[in-house]
Amino acid sequence: MEKLNVLWTTDNKDTIFNMLAMYAINSKKREWWDNVNVIIWGASVKLAGNDSQVQTEILEMIQAGVTIEACKNCADNHKVTDQLEKLGVKVRYMGSPLTEYLKNGEKLITI
Numbered sequence: 001m002e003k004l005n006v007l008w009t010t011d012n013k014d015t016i017f018n019m020l021a022m023y024a025i026n027s028k029k030r031e032w033w034d035n036v037n038v039i040i041w042g043a044s045v046k047l048a049g050n051d052s053q054v055q056t057e058i059l060e061m062i063q064a065g066v067t068i069e070a071c072k073n074c075a076d077n078h079k080v081t082d083q084l085e086k087l088g089v090k091v092r093y094m095g096s097p098l099t100e101y102l103k104n105g106e107k108l109i110t111i
Contacts, residue, residue, distance in 0.1 A: 011043035049080020
């Protein structure tokens, strides 16, 4: 089973609309990858938790079958944990899971 992890750290809105969401959704619809997982970490957490347009993109990715995780420490720092969880984002401490993904040889794109 082929899995792609996308580590999203930028707060640039253009990136989510014109790269991240587009690629993640098409990857699922066109079966380029069996599993696509987006990790929201750093500056992207604040953007995802506070911007309704970005939240709509997150919902569209989830609806397409993309799994989405977010760094709990970042979400707590920006006070957006509840907002992200309500969207269906799995909020948890990400250091250990990301390390596991890398040690398992899973593919990773960082943006």
